[in-house]
Amino acid sequence: MAARCVMVLGTTSGAGKSWLTTALCRWYARRGLKVAPFKAQNMSNNARVVAGGRFDRLAAGEMGSAQYLQALSARAEPDVRMNPLLLKPERDTHSQVVLLGQVDEQLSSEGWRGRGNKVWPRVSAALDELRAENDVVVIEGAGSPAEINLKDDDIVNMRTALHAQARCLLVTDIDRGGAFAHLYGTWALLPEAERALLEGFVLNKFRGDASLLAPGPRQLQALTGVPVVATLPMWFGHGLPEEDGVYLLPHSLGEGGGGGTRVAVIACPRISNLDEFQPLAQLPGVQLAWARTPKDLEAADWIVLPGSKHTCSDLAWLRSQGLDRAVAAHAGRGGRVLGVCGGLQMLGEALVDPHGIDGNGPGLGLLPLVTVFEPRKTIRRTEASFGEVAGAWSALSGTPVRGYEIHHGQTAQHPAMAKAREPIPGLAWQNESGNVLGVYLHGLFEDPRVQQVLFGTALPGLDPVFDAMADFVERHFHPGVLERLLR
Structure with missing residues (x-):
């Protein structure tokens, strides 16, 4: 029946x-x-x-x-x-x-x-x-x-x-x-x-x-x-992630009240997988806001560049808003910057598109990486472990992580530049000082093991x-x- x-x-x-x-x-x-x-x-x-x-x-x-x-x-x-x-x-x-x-x-x-x-x-x-x-x-x-x-x-x-x-x-x-x-x-x-x-x-x-x-x-x-x-x-x-959650959180840190770690996620026009940041809105001691202007980043402890369905156009938008300079200034002061998938690609030196998938252009230059867009999309569930992570993100060292990848871009070290740290081969890279981290893995903040090492506590999961x-x-x-x- x-x-x-x-x-x-x-x-x-x-x-x-x-x-x-x-x-x-x-x-x-x-x-x-x-x-x-x-x-x-x-x-x-x-x-x-x-x-x-x-x-x-x-x-x-x-x-x-x-x-x-x-x-x-x-x-x-x-x-x-x-x-x-x-x-x-x-x-x-x-x-x-x-x-x-x-x-x-x-x-x-x-x-x-x-x-x-x-x-x-x-x-x-x-x-x-x-x-x-x-x-x-x-x-x-x-x-x-x-x-x-x-x-x-x-x-x-x-x-x-x-x-x-x-x-x-x-x-x-x-x-x-x-x-x-x-x-x-x-x-x-x-x-x-x-x-x-x-x-x-x-x-x-x-x-x-x-x-x-x-x-x-x-x-x-x-x-x-x-x-x-x-x-x-x-x-x-x-506690359920909202499909349109970018409109439901404050755009300036301090609007939502509270203290603790202040995390600003840049809300690009083609932002993707924004629901993976929902745990940051629930973790005690974390204040989360979406950012669209340099002013929205002024009070941030962490700046996150999230995934993007069209990396080059979002990168152009980011520059048009002056957010590229704000992110670079934050990183230059030793502030933490995290790029996830498309955000990782933006942090590199160049985006190369020989097949007309996304677009060509210079990156933000905060990691010595080059991304080439390929016709075949990488779609996979992934389990890995961080190796030695330096500097501001060192708490992640040795942490096993579980997540997923969805990307056309394939990223590698720039051959003419000093090598980046690579705490997960092919999946995660750091700058020399360790405060800028890029990962291909979506779902990092949904993993209770990552929540625990970064924030000292973990959410009980979605069943409740x-x-x-x-x-x-x-x-x-x-x-x-x-x-x-x-x-």
Whole structure:
């Protein structure tokens, strides 16, 4: 028997679809059910590496970070079929297309319209396979199901819902205002067959006096026949990485209060894998902020250059903001600088692009390295150990680390310059004084061993976060609603 499908739709991006899908994955898993998440198409530069590429089930492949975390919440092994289509924006009008874990150059070169119909057989087959292997599939939509200008090519919302005959929840962010209009307008724009799949409305991020909601829910049900089944209070600090987390943290150190180690992550336009820095927002004694101007770096103890989906354009942006001079000045004073993946590439002497992958240009010159962009992307999960690490980062010496790599660039020592320290061969390099460190490994700050040696404490992991989220929805959904969605 095929799995029952519960689907979380939203009135807008940022309404809370990913969060609620993650919570429901754990809620159903705790009832002894075999659960898998699914999102037909995700647009995000936050990706994780898992086993199971398009042609080789043992090969490494990419999937969206949100679905990766949802799989962990469901107590399932992350699988590229859970996010069969991943779009990674490189420019405002172009994305790299990842189909079932692997880059598809043909699809990447095509326009958006028409792509959905072309990939739908592969996407629906992935969903059907998951349904055959599980008791419950919790499906996440994208944006809004009522984007009438995109509906003919949309595969992630109602085409998926109809294919799976999913029982759907429609969630809205009431904190932004206009929630009842968003819910009613979305319902009104859906055809009757699609409206019939809506089982309930969810008001998310509510704060204030709940009695002030009346008579809105009752009037909305009278208009649509769909009840409001949950009002979820605003919950800051739940611990789940936000897909748009760059907008949720302060941009100047000191805005968020507190002291301790002050870490500024430079928020480039094409920043990728920003979710890997979520632990820094939770660790005691750490103050984290995103930085877009030199002023944002003035109080920093550490400056982090994160991953980038388009290193050369982000490096050009960094220079246009004067951040290159600010980073160099910080490093010159002995301040700590860390580059991760694209950030590592920026720290080197030069970026060389013989195949038209990313672009050519000079680096920041803080590490004696050269990066050459290759057509074949490195995608792998990686375990290694730091050798001897000098200077400011010496606490990492001997520390085993686990993470993942996603990069077109291949980096090596500049042949005409003094050699850099290389505490992990091919993965990590330091300058002579030891305060500038570059690594290819994503997920460094998610590793509790790294947290312990750098900050003297470690977070308990994500399982308590998932359980707290499941408890939260159980408290705030009307009794029996979540069980009825499976009947």
